[in-house]
Amino acid sequence: MRIIPAIDIIDGKCVRLTQGDYNTKTIYNENPIEVAKEFEGAGIQYLHLVDLDGAKAQHIVNYKVLEQITSKTNLKIDFGGGLKSDEDLHIAFNSGAKQITGGSIAVKNPNVFEGWISKYGGTKIILGADCNDEKIAVSGWQEASNINIIPFIKSYELKGVNYVICTDIAKDGMLEGPSFDLYKRILSETKHIKLIASGGVTSINDLNVLEDLGCEAAIIGKALYEGHISLRDLETYS
Numbered sequence: 001m002r003i004i005p006a007i008d009i010i011d012g013k014c015v016r017l018t019q020g021d022y023n024t025k026t027i028y029n030e031n032p033i034e035v036a037k038e039f040e041g042a043g044i045q046y047l048h049l050v051d052l053d054g055a056k057a058q059h060i061v062n063y064k065v066l067e068q069i070t071s072k073t074n075l076k077i078d079f080g081g082g083l084k085s086d087e088d089l090h091i092a093f094n095s096g097a098k099q100i101t102g103g104s105i106a107v108k109n110p111n112v113f114e115g116w117i118s119k120y121g122g123t124k125i126i127l128g129a130d131c132n133d134e135k136i137a138v139s140g141w142q143e144a145s146n147i148n149i150i151p152f153i154k155s156y157e158l159k160g161v162n163y164v165i166c167t168d169i170a171k172d173g174m175l176e177g178p179s180f181d182l183y184k185r186i187l188s189e190t191k192h193i194k195l196i197a198s199g200g201v202t203s204i205n206d207l208n209v210l211e212d213l214g215c216e217a218a219i220i221g222k223a224l225y226e227g228h229i230s231l232r233d234l235e236t237y238s
Helices: 032-041 052-057 063-072 086-094 104-108 110-120 149-158 180-189 204-213 232-237
Strands: 002-010 013-018 021-029 046-051 076-080 099-102 125-132 135-138 143-148 163-168 194-198 217-220
Touching (some): 002 032, 002 052, 002 232, 013 032, 021 032, 032 063, 046 063, 063 076, 063 086, 076 125, 086 099, 086 110, 099 110, 104 110, 104 135, 110 125, 135 149, 143 149, 149 163, 149 180, 163 180, 180 204, 204 217
Parallel strands (some): 002 046, 002 217, 046 076, 076 099, 125 163, 194 217
Antiparallel strands (some): 002 013, 013 021, 135 143
């Protein structure tokens, strides 16, 4: 199972939120490039980079941070947050992203998102399926919907999506463990989805359970920044 640390960006700084609430912002490092280099130095190969300013603004904002990390490390980056147009995607890929994640766009403008899948392929376009009570949430988690998560994922599987990042918002930043039952059901009801678990990862045991369930990867955020999991702990996965 791949391990993917997360760097969330506000004002060019590395931050973390709790349950997507911008009022809970904690700044962990003024320089995201330093954090990315630390990850790479520990043998990490992948990075989940989220443009929280972009998510709020509804267009890409922090692409310079993406450029700097890709030019100064060999990390393979999936980038998301506010990508809404073909131009946003063009900027993200030109700035070095290996994959991009589309969440709100897949709900609000499925024709555009399906166009991206057709153009770039199901391995470069990741479906961001973030939910609360198993209902899809959009716009940086500020808006709820009535869309059930599993049918939503299955519908995009039929349209060619390979990778899905699923975050249970209730778990995000709470350090209380991931939504194992939800992930188990998603994997049992889909055929070809590579599921990336996100939200609530707190311990190495959590990672072992996610791997046993069949998750292709796990994203780790606050647990790394607050010392619940150390980079050394992750060496067995690299």
